[in-house]
Amino acid sequence: xxxxxxxxxxxxxxxxxxxxxxxxxxxxxxxxxxxxxxxxxxxxxxxxxxxxxxxxxxxxxxxxxxxxxxxxxxxxxxxxxxxxxxxxxxxxxxxxxxxxxxxxxxxxxxxxxxxxxxxxxxxxxxxxxxxxxxxxxxxxxxxxxxxxxxxxxxxxxxxxxxxxxxxxxxxxxxxxxxxxxxxxxxxxxxxxxxxxxxxxxxxxxxxxxxxxxxxxxxxxxxxxxxxxxxxxxxxxxxxxxxxxxxxxxxxxxxxxxxxxxxxxxxxxxxxxxxxxxxxxxxxxxxxxxxxxxxxxxxxxxxxxxxxxxxxxxxxxxxxxxxxxxxxxxxxxxxxxxxxxxxxxxxxxxxxxxxxxxxxxxxxxxxxxxxxxxxxx
Numbered sequence: 001x002x003x004x005x006x007x008x009x010x011x012x013x014x015x016x017x018x019x020x021x022x023x024x025x026x027x028x029x030x031x032x033x034x035x036x037x038x039x040x041x042x043x044x045x046x047x048x049x050x051x052x053x054x055x056x057x058x059x060x061x062x063x064x065x066x067x068x069x070x071x072x073x074x075x076x077x078x079x080x081x082x083x084x085x086x087x088x089x090x091x092x093x094x095x096x097x098x099x100x101x102x103x104x105x106x107x108x109x110x111x112x113x114x115x116x117x118x119x120x121x122x123x124x125x126x127x128x129x130x131x132x133x134x135x136x137x138x139x140x141x142x143x144x145x146x147x148x149x150x151x152x153x154x155x156x157x158x159x160x161x162x163x164x165x166x167x168x169x170x171x172x173x174x175x176x177x178x179x180x181x182x183x184x185x186x187x188x189x190x191x192x193x194x195x196x197x198x199x200x201x202x203x204x205x206x207x208x209x210x211x212x213x214x215x216x217x218x219x220x221x222x223x224x225x226x227x228x229x230x231x232x233x234x235x236x237x238x239x240x241x242x243x244x245x246x247x248x249x250x251x252x253x254x255x256x257x258x259x260x261x262x263x264x265x266x267x268x269x270x271x272x273x274x275x276x277x278x279x280x281x282x283x284x285x286x287x288x289x290x291x292x293x294x295x296x297x298x299x300x301x302x303x304x305x306x307x308x309x310x311x312x313x314x315x316x317x318x319x320x321x322x323x324x325x326x327x328x329x330x331x332x333x334x335x336x337x338x339x340x341x342x343x344x345x346x347x348x349x350x351x352x353x354x355x356x357x358x359x360x361x362x363x364x365x366x367x368x369x370x371x372x373x374x375x376x
Contacts, residue, residue: 014040015042016085017086020087021034022090022091022139022142025057032278040084041081043081063091067086100119100120101117108181110181121149121152126222126373127198128148130157132157132159132160132206133204133230136164137164137279147362156186161173164281171286172289176294180209184217198220199369201226204350210224211229211301225313226312227316228322228325228351229328230294233323234322245288246292249288249292257286266349267349269356309337310337313343313368315364315365319348321349321350325344341368343364
C-alpha cells in the first residue's frame with residue numbers, strides 16, 4: 001500500500017457501536033458489553049466480524065440480532081448499514097426458534113425506569129417471573145431461560161431498581177416495599193401480555209422479595225420457587241455493625257459501601273465466576289438504608305411465613321457460604337401450606353442454577369412446575 005493510500009486509510013471516519021452479547025458460545029455463557037469503533041457506513045456483517053475478532057469466537061448465523069431493539073433476520077440483514085451510537089444485541093437462539101425475545105423498559109410506581117427481558121414461546125404452558133439477586137441483573141438468567149423455554153415455559157425478568165440497566169442508585173432503596181411495588185407493576189404488565197398461569201422464581205435477595213410478595217399478593221400465582229433465598233446471612237453480622245448500620249441508615253441513608261460478596265462463593269464453575277467478575281452490569285454496592293430494610297424484611301418473613309397459601313418449592317445449595325441453608329429449613333418448618341417441598345443440594349454453592357451439576361435443580365424445577373399445572 002502506497003503512502004497516499006495509508007494516509008487516506010488513517011483519516012477514514014469511524015463510528016462507535018455499542019454491542020451487548022448475551023448468548024451461549026461453545027457451551028459457555030457469554031455476557032459482555034463491547035464498545036467498538038468501525039468504519040463509517042459499515043454494515044452488520046462488518047460489525048459481526050469485528051465482534052468475532054474481539055472475542056475470538058464465531059457468531060452463529062442462527063443467533064438473534066437486535067439493532068436498537070429491532071430484530072434483524074440473517075443473512076439478508078447483513079447489509080443493514082449501521083449508524084453512530086447504534087445499540088446491537090447478539091442473543092442465542094432459544095427453543096429451536098420457537099421463541100420471541102423482547103427487551104425494553106417500563107415505568108414503575110414512582111417514575112423509575114426499569115429494564116426488562118422477555119423470552120416467550122408459542123402457546124406456553126405457563127409464565128415464569130424471575131427476580132434476580134443482589135448486585136446482578138436479569139441477563140445472567142439467559143441459560144436458565146433457555147432451559148425453561150425448551151420445556152414450554154415463557155420467561156419474564158427485570159432488573160431491580162439500582163441494578164443492571166434499571167434506574168436508581170446502585171444497591172439503594174429507602175423502603176423494602178419499593179421492590180414489592182416494582183414486582184407488582186411488572187406482574188401486571190406481564191399478565192396483560194400473556195394471561196397464563198404464573199410461577200414466581202426468586203434467587204437470593206430475589207427469593208426474599210418473591211416470598212414476601214407472594215405472601216402479600218397470592219392471587220393469580222400458580223406457585224413460588226426460591227433459589228438459595230436470603231432469609232439468613234451465612235456469616236454472622238457483629239452486633240456493633242448492626243447498630244452502626246441503623247445509625248447510618250437514619251443519618252446518611254444513601255451512604256454506599258461494599259456488599260462484601262465473594263464471587264468465588266457463587267459457583268464451583270470457573271467460567272461462571274469469571275463471567276461475573278468481568279460483567280460490567282454487576283455492581284458490588286449497598287447503602288446503609290438497604291442494609292436496615294433488608295434486615296427488617298428478613299425478620300418479617302419469619303413472622304408472616306405461616307400466611308403463605310401457594311404451592312412452594314424451596315431449593316438451596318448445601319455448601320452455600322452466602323445465604324444460610326438453615327434459613328430455608330426454618331422458614332419451611334413455619335409454612336402451614338400443605339403443598340410445600342424443600343430440596344438441599346449437597347456440595348452446591350450459592351447459585352444452584354449455575355453450578356457444575358446445574359442439570360439436577362433445573363430438572364427438579366421443571367418437573368415440579370409441570371405437576372402443578374396438571375393438578376390445577
